[in-house]
Amino acid sequence: MQTFVYKDQHEFAQAAFDHVAQIVANYGEEIIVGGSCTPNTEHCLRQLETVCAAWGYSPARIAALADIFESENASLSEILEQLGDDHV
Secondary structure: OOOOOOOHHHHHHHHHHHHHHHHHHHHHHHHHOEEEEEEEHHHHHHHHHHHHHOOOOOOOOHHHHHHHHHHHHHHHHHHHHHOOOOOO
């Protein structure tokens, strides 16, 4: 088992925000790879980003993940629309 040591509460909370965002992104990635859009993943990451910033933590990693999902959702939605899939 790996032990993590944080210099203070702020560093711990930052790591927690980033870790939760990565878990959400990993789950969303499975959905995207399965061929479906995942607006809920994008929305959840944007909420985490907002809360993170509001509480004084850096939202940079979370914003990057949210941007990736925004782009992937838009691309996949466009592809599915062109294919005539009504499950967008």
